[in-house]
Amino acid sequence: MTDFAGLEPIAMDFSGAGGGRERALALLLLSMADDEFVIGFSDSEWTGIGPILEEDVAISSLAQDELGHAQALYRLFVDVVADGRDADAVAYDRPPDGYIHARLLDHPRGDWAWTIARRWLYETADAARLAALAETSYEPLRQLVDKLRREERYHEMHVDAWLERLAGGGAEPRRRLEAALTAMGPDAGTVLAPLPGELALVRHGILAEPFAAIEARWRAVTSTRLIGLGLAALPPTTDPDHARSGHSDAFRVLHADFTMVRRSEVGATW
Amino acid sequence: MVMAEPTELAVVRDRLATVHDPEIPTVSIVDLGLVHDVRVDHGRIEVELLPTFVACPALEVIRSTTAEALAGLGRPVDVSFTFAVPWTTERLTPAGRIGLRRAGIAPPSERSAVRCPFCDSAEVAMDSAFGPTLCRSLFYCRGCRQPFEAFKPI
Numbered sequence: 001m002t003d004f005a006g007l008e009p010i011a012m013d014f015s016g017a018g019g020g021r022e023r024a025l026a027l028l029l030l031s032m033a034d035d036e037f038v039i040g041f042s043d044s045e046w047t048g049i050g051p052i053l054e055e056d057v058a059i060s061s062l063a064q065d066e067l068g069h070a071q072a073l074y075r076l077f078v079d080v081v082a083d084g085r086d087a088d089a090v091a092y093d094r095p096p097d098g099y100i101h102a103r104l105l106d107h108p109r110g111d112w113a114w115t116i117a118r119r120w121l122y123e124t125a126d127a128a129r130l131a132a133l134a135e136t137s138y139e140p141l142r143q144l145v146d147k148l149r150r151e152e153r154y155h156e157m158h159v160d161a162w163l164e165r166l167a168g169g170g171a172e173p174r175r176r177l178e179a180a181l182t183a184m185g186p187d188a189g190t191v192l193a194p195l196p197g198e199l200a201l202v203r204h205g206i207l208a209e210p211f212a213a214i215e216a217r218w219r220a221v222t223s224t225r226l227i228g229l230g231l232a233a234l235p236p237t238t239d240p241d242h243a244r245s246g247h248s249d250a251f252r253v254l255h256a257d258f259t260m261v262r263r264s265e266v267g268a269t270w
Numbered sequence: 271m272v273m274a275e276p277t278e279l280a281v282v283r284d285r286l287a288t289v290h291d292p293e294i295p296t297v298s299i300v301d302l303g304l305v306h307d308v309r310v311d312h313g314r315i316e317v318e319l320l321p322t323f324v325a326c327p328a329l330e331v332i333r334s335t336t337a338e339a340l341a342g343l344g345r346p347v348d349v350s351f352t353f354a355v356p357w358t359t360e361r362l363t364p365a366g367r368i369g370l371r372r373a374g375i376a377p378p379s380e381r382s383a384v385r386c387p388f389c390d391s392a393e394v395a396m397d398s399a400f401g402p403t404l405c406r407s408l409f410y411c412r413g414c415r416q417p418f419e420a421f422k423p424i
Contacts, residue, residue: 054398054400054408055398057398057400057408058400061401062400064325064327065323065404066325068324068325068326069324071324072324072353143352143353143354143355143356144324144353146356147321147324147353147356147357148324150356150358151324154399154400154422157399158400
């Protein structure tokens with residue numbers, strides 16, 4: 001189980017969220033929002049320098065989608081927590097250790113093969129998570145998930161086509177792809193690591209099944225795809241107890257970047 | 271509760287038909303299928319709109335243009351966005367599909383059924399699923415040899 005002890009006071013003073021169900025729901029929403037926010041911001045670094053023009057446009061669209069999804073999820077989070085903060089305050093006003101995105105997203109965007117590998121690992125895991133929320137009993141989330149899945153379908157098609165292209169694109173693309181998958185594979189499962197209180201989520205019909213079951217199915221499907229492309233199956237997740245804490249230096253640099261405007265003029269409306 | 275006169279609701283709907291997507295001046299938000307609900311009661315005009323894409327940056331512009339169009343009817347106006355039902359491509363009206371073509375954008379279809387908005391050729395190829403806005407893809411027409419955009423089916 002992910003250890004949130006160190007960051008509870010900073011990240012999640014859920015004073016308005018009550019116990020049990022609300023607290024677990026808030027944690028689920030924040031973890032999803034932070035995942036989308038961090039990968040969206042990180043991938044937006046490609047805008048203007050994508051490998052070809054169409055891809056520059058595509059990755060910028062994908063990043064924009066993720067940031068919009070993060071915003072919608074942060075809004076659901078602040079509705080549950082109801083502590084007076086708005087979505088922007090949650091997105092920008094926490095210190096780096098207050099974020100609970102998965103360790104997979106602590107890696108920098110790297111080169112293009114690295115970005116594709118990270119996106120593929122993330123998108124497949126995110127799709128599995130959204131599928132487990134398709135019939136959620138929390139109606140605002142059910143409505144949003146219905147919408148998100150229609151958009152994410154394009155993300156999955158895009159990144160899977162790129163995975164195949166790099167895997168079969170000759171020695172250099174393949175070498176880079178394999179290096180990225182080897183480096184990030186042990187962190188891929190962190191997106192679907194168990195969350196504190198998730199049994200309450202399952203009991204209340206918010207989440208279809210525990211994350212361990214979602215992860216197992218995702219692992220089987222992704223490994224089949226990787227092996228089909230002549231790539232190695234994913235290794236087990238290392239240090240699953242710190243799946244969403246102890247962030248990297250690369251994330252601290254990213255955090256300094258994405259909070260810069262907000263910090264430069266406190267209280268301003270941009 | 272004071273219910274609005276039917277005529278008043280009709281006036282609101284007429285005005286909504288004058289609000290256009292900021293990037294597609296030939297299609298109203300009504301024909302785009304963005305209008306989810308319109309209520310005129312409790313002394314207020316309430317309009318609920320559906321975002322085409324969650325991250326669409328035009329949402330705030332559409333919200334404020336809609337509110338401006340409904341100003342001056344003697345009631346406070348409240349325009350909000352909802353995910354109550356997902357906006358899908360099927361919500362476009364026939365007039366909306368014609369309006370898209372007039373703007374040089376192929377209306378949404380299955381990829382195999384997309385036709386060039388300029389010459390109506392079916393000899394087209396998709397260059398990229400991602401275009402200049404979240405809701406559009408890039409195509410090329412082999413008939414008139416022009417690139418064009420197509421609304422993304424969703």
